[in-house]
Amino acid sequence: MIETIKHTIDYISAPTISFTLITVLFPLFFPPTDFFDKLNRKLRIYKIWTNAGGLILFTLISIFFYMGYTDPNFKIILMKGDNFPIVLMIYTMFFFTWYAMKKSYINDARIEEGKKPTEWHDPEDKVLVWPDLVYIELIALILFMVFLIVWAILVPAPLEEPANPAATPNPSKAPWYFLGLQEMLVYFDPWLAGVLFPTLIIVGMCAIPYMDINKKGDGYYSFKERRVGYFIFMYGWLVLWIYLIVIGTFFRGPNWNFFGPFEYWDPHKLEVLNNVNLSEYFWVIGLGQPLPQNILVRESVGFLVTGLYVFVLPVVLAKTILKNMYKAYGPTRYTFLMILGLSMLSLPIKMYLRWIFNLKYIIGIPEWFFNI
Amino acid sequence: MEEKNNKKESILEKLGNSSVWKSIFRSGVPRTRRQRMYAVLGNVFLHLHPARLPRHAVKVGYTWCMGGLSFFLFVVLTITGILLMFYYRPTVEYAFTDIIDLGEQVPLGIMREIHRWGAHAMVLTTWLHMLRVFMTGSYKPPREFNWAVGVILMTLTLLLSFTGYLLPWDQLAIWAVTVGTNMARATPFLGSEGPGASLLAIGDINLVHAASDVRFALLGGRFVGEATLLRFYVLHCIAVPFIAMIFMAVHFWRIRKDGGISGPL
Incomplete structure (x- = not known):
């Protein structure tokens, strides 16, 4: 029985399946349009943002980690000192997402009734920082310090063998907070996954307030008033960042091969690598010719496809389904939004191209280190 | 009559009304509304805060305390970091053994633990702070710029954590940093294996090669070695905290200038 559950979890945690599941289910949890909102209400998914829903969520995660703790394979990975922050991350991210959504739904209901959000108080009725805030800060600080000291006493900081440049560990992993980027390396070359995308992530994050021109929902928890922005941000944050970190930490073993959480990290596991470039698909398989010399x-x-994606698609979108948005945003803002949005979307696109067509590069010019 | 009143005064009040106390804190023990406001205004640390706040602003359910905790962790990490610097020498010869000594020879040797787990915790608290600010829509005008400053601070937190990762000089450290810094090799134009690097050449002499690209500048060599350890040490202990402090000053100041903590109108 337990074994079957473990095998099932191993099976569905493969990126192909888990990523698809999360991506398909995501709009149901954070419905960006009326269509998904209706589905969300029909399936009563919104109930997850109640105390009962939170308890179920908490129990499921805890059962998963308990199973991990009792499993000989998962325990090795789980008990690595530096992996404890990720366990903490999973709990806190789930908790705070749930907590904020719960508050948002309460506020949404209040706003619908014409009431002010729960955060609202009479602006004349202010509290004094001394002592009303100072003592809260003091308590928070003491509790947190106690937590940190207990953590420090219980878990020794990891220290492996002395550095040895001649012995490369397999797998070699970056610190856990960069594992989302390292996971991207499976699908993109380093100049994209390691340089351009991190830069775009930072620029894109800074640009959020300038791209989100919706004035509603400022200063209180709310979902309904800003559901599209919320959806995009949460997808980028929870899926393209947090989920990829979890994959990179728990599910990537020797040679960066995928291993289910309850699977033994076999260094000799062989994965068939038969990835093909788009140029080979076109010239060799499509036209039956050898690859051109030039x-x-x-x-x-590849250039044509990339050009269509980067230059033509935004124009087509601006003239068709995003017509109203283009009007509201104006050309400059729209262009920036498209650059950032299309870059973000390119990751899932490339993932699926890899999984379905074994596509290696859309443009593959290793001679110039220019591979997309 | 006057003597009787004096007898009723508590020790705290006596202390608070003493000339030494008053010279330091300028007001006595704050009892009245006016005195309490003055206690905040007259204190260089507390006057980060306004004297009065809207009621929702002091609720943990609204703020999650994460921004404050991030700053608190920065202070904890600075203090434990200074203590660690007394014992740690950033050379290939001593780094690893100094780390072992920290645990085995130094009394109450959990400073490294507090420093390391505090660093991980700080990454999490900054992320959660960002999540809270997003979910309450607090980045919206007039706070757009402060959100951008916050993003930079979060990046600096990651850089601080990353540069510190190398210092124990164990297998975990050098390979994590090797994996991370290998990316720099692929920087467009400036990395030896980046697209466009071959364009930067005079005749057939490449200007950007493995011994002159950004990765070389970052590592102080072709591989993670002695020079890298020193570079990361200086970055970790001085350069990045220095930059982070400047951005923190801007971040905190802007909270006040942008109208204090966000809230519903």
Whole structure:
């Protein structure tokens, strides 16, 4: 029985399945449009943002970690000192997402009734910082320090063998907070996954207030008034960042192969690598010719596809389904939003191209280190 | 009559009314509303806060305390970091053994533990702070710029954590940093294996190669070695905290200037 559950969890945690599941289910949990909102209400998914829902969520995560703790394979990974922050991360991210959503739904209901959000108080009725805030800060600080000291006493800081440049561990992993980026390396070359995307993430994060022109929902928890922005941010945050970190930490073993949480990290596990470039698909498989000698001719299809995605798609969107948005945003803001949005979307797109077509590179010019 | 009143005064009040106390804190023990406001205004640390706040602003359910805890952790990490610097020498020869000594020879040797777990916790608290600010929509005008400053501070927190990761000089450290810094090799134009690097050449002499690219500048060599350890040590202990402090000053000051903590109108 337990074994079957473990095998099932191993099976569905494979990125192909878990990523698809999360992506398909995500709009049901954070409905960005009326269509998904109706589905959400029909299936009563919103009930997850109540105390009962939170308790179920908490229990499920705890059962998973308990199973992990009692499993010989998962225990090795779980008990690594530096992996404890990730357990903490999973709990806190779930808790605070749940907590904020719970508050948002309460506020949404109040606003619908024409009431002010729960955070609202009479602006004349102010409290004094001394002592009303200072003592809260003091308590928070003491409790947190106690927690930190207990953590420090119970868990020794990890220290492995002395550094040895000749012995590369397998797998070599970056610190846990960068494992989302390292996971991207499976799908993109380092110049994208390690340099361009991190830069775009920082720029894109800074740009959020300038891209979100919805004035509603400032200063209180709310979902309904800003559901599209909320959906995009939460997808980027919970799926493209947190989920990828979890994958990178718990599910990537030797040679960066995928291993289910309850699977033994076999260093000899072989994965068939038969990834094919778009140019090979086009010239060799499609037209039955050898690859052209000229690099630009060889990669012309890739350039065409990338050009269509980057330059033509935003224009088409602006004239069709995003017409109103383009009007509201104006050309400059719209262009920036498209650059950031299309870059973000390119990750799931490339993931699926890899999984379905074994596509290695859309543009593959290793001669110039220019691979997309 | 006057003597009787004096007898009723508590020790705290006596202390608070003493000339030494008053010279330091300028007001006595704050009892009245006016005195309490003055206690905040007249204190360089407390005057980060306004004297009065809207009621929702002191609720943990609204703020989660995460921004404050991030700053608190920065202070804890600075203090434990200074203590660690007394014992730690950033050289390939001593770094690892100094770390072992920290646990085995130094009395009450959990400073490294507090420092390391505090660093991980700080990454989490900054993330949760960001999540709270997003979910309450607090980045909206007029607070757009302060959100951007916050994003930079979060990046600096990650950089602080990353540069510190190398210092124990064990297998975990050098390989995590090797994996991380290998990315710099692929920087467009400036990395030896980045797209466009071959364009920067005079005749057939490449300007950007493995011994001149950004990765080389970051590591102080072709590999993670002695020079890298020193570089990361200086970055970790001085350069990045210095930059972070400047951004923190801007961040805190802007909270006040942008109208204090966000709230519903």
